[in-house]
Amino acid sequence: MHDALRVYDQRFLDLAPDERSRLVQGTRRVLGSGLDPGVRAALPAAYRLRAFCIQHGMDEELERLIRDELAGHREGAVVVGGRAYVMYPYLRGVPRQDADITAEVDVEHRLDAFGWHGGLLRVRGHASIARVESPRTAVTLLLRAGETEHRFPATADGPDFEVPVDPAGLTAGRWEAHVSARTLGLTREAPFGAVRGPRLGRGSRKGAAATARLAPDGPLVVEVHGARRIVPLLTRLRGRVR
Numbered sequence: 001m002h003d004a005l006r007v008y009d010q011r012f013l014d015l016a017p018d019e020r021s022r023l024v025q026g027t028r029r030v031l032g033s034g035l036d037p038g039v040r041a042a043l044p045a046a047y048r049l050r051a052f053c054i055q056h057g058m059d060e061e062l063e064r065l066i067r068d069e070l071a072g073h074r075e076g077a078v079v080v081g082g083r084a085y086v087m088y089p090y091l092r093g094v095p096r097q098d099a100d101i102t103a104e105v106d107v108e109h110r111l112d113a114f115g116w117h118g119g120l121l122r123v124r125g126h127a128s129i130a131r132v133e134s135p136r137t138a139v140t141l142l143l144r145a146g147e148t149e150h151r152f153p154a155t156a157d158g159p160d161f162e163v164p165v166d167p168a169g170l171t172a173g174r175w176e177a178h179v180s181a182r183t184l185g186l187t188r189e190a191p192f193g194a195v196r197g198p199r200l201g202r203g204s205r206k207g208a209a210a211t212a213r214l215a216p217d218g219p220l221v222v223e224v225h226g227a228r229r230i231v232p233l234l235t236r237l238r239g240r241v242r
Helices: 017-031 037-042 045-055 059-070 233-241
Strands: 077-080 083-086 107-117 120-129 138-145 148-153 155-157 160-165 173-183 186-191 210-214 220-224
Touching: 017 045, 017 059, 045 059, 107 173, 107 186, 107 210, 120 173, 138 160, 148 160
Parallel strands: none
Antiparallel strands: 077 083, 107 120, 120 160, 138 148, 138 173, 155 160, 173 186, 173 220, 210 220
């Protein structure tokens, strides 16, 4: 079924009207009474919605759906019971299982600034769940080193946030930043720092206890300094004369 629906892109729009009609009729016969539950679960929402339009003779809506997608236009989504459903104003009667994009939405994020102030690393940026409009988004900055994780709740103004990070609770070593966004019961997270604001300067920011830097094409990294081992003078002198 994936192969039958994937041709509904620019190739479909380039066909003559009678060719489009024959293709749609042939696909409708393949669809029969509708998508099998197993097949539906394996298809992305864009293909499920194509199948819905084809099955119900919604030729104009099908064409508009394809044109919108090719133009990069994405409709918004609503969250119900922790699941996200895309909303197309010109598509009526779409079953929830066809409009469900929960597995396809992710967190949109951007690092705008970071620097040390009073012993704290202050991080500013943007984080929101793609396609979901909400007046409130709970943002958390995560620092991970292997299996260990520390969470730093941010102060958010819509999708824009700022968070202070106290390195005192971090053990020595390399910590990579991730960001988590939660709204209306839906949570998404991603590595944080590869997407950067236009005014973000390059280079590392060194603090008393740690150094923050940007990994090349990667996330924000916090390297916590190890405690310096003080070697007694007598021990050093003995080492020199051996």
